[in-house]
Amino acid sequence: MYPVFAQGLLDVDFGLFFWVLITFLLFLFLLTKFAWKPILNALSERENAIKESLEAAEKAKADAEEISRENEKALKEAEAISQKMRKEALEEAEALRADRVEKAKAEASKLLEQARSTIEQEKKKALLELREEVSRIAIESASRILDEELDEKKNKKIVEKYIRELN
Template identity: 40%
Template sequence: MLSVSIGTVVWSSIAFLIVLFLLAKLAWKPILASIREREDSIDDALKSASKAREEMANLTKSNEALLNEARAERDGMLKDARGTKDQIISEAKDRADVEYNKILASAKDAIRQEKSAAIAEIKEQVATLSIEIAERVIREELKSDEKQKQLIDKYLQEAKLN
């Protein structure tokens, strides 16, 4: 079995306590300071990461807000463009209607004038033809003296009646 002597235990304990004392006086403070420094740097890194995460979240929100604003502006511009397009089309239709009405009125006036001219020409031709026919009829009827006297008597009697 194991045999342990008291002297070895005592000297080992004394050596351990000396090493422990030396470590506490010389190495413990720098080791603890380095551990604290490492803890602080880890805390700072975690805080920086958290801050960066918050900034990224804020940037994401800001980007989303900018995108929404840009979409709204685009939609407004499209709406304005559609309104302008509709207005231009409406104005063009109105102008076309006005021009159509002008052309239609002008055509109606031209037709009316042509009709009046044609009617006047027809009346003139009818009058000319009537005179020519009357002239020929009267010449035929008035070839003889007897017929001329009868016609004059007839007109005289009609004139006396009136």
């Protein structure tokens, strides 16, 4: 026999090889008989769970993108409605302003016409009063001049005739 320290790593011991082979085959048989199917089932279940998770994530991503598109569409619609409402409000305000301006112009025109009418009436009244005053003064003057030769009614008629001739 070889000394223990002289044995190389490549030397083969057939007895040990035989028992290692028998143990390995027995282990392989027991592994395939009892553990192989559960291990494969567990791996298959894990693979299915991962696939389902990936599919669910893809579906959730697609749903989120669809919701995002719908939100953008709704936002654009809301902006369009807002712009339309703003435009309508501006148009209504402009129409209301124009209506108020028109009413104010009509009111001013009416007031101006009333003022003109009042001025014309006051002018006629003042002229009438002025005529009466002038005729009274003229009658007084004439009656003083004539020293009461004519009566007042005749003097008034003469003065009124004179004033009409002046117009």
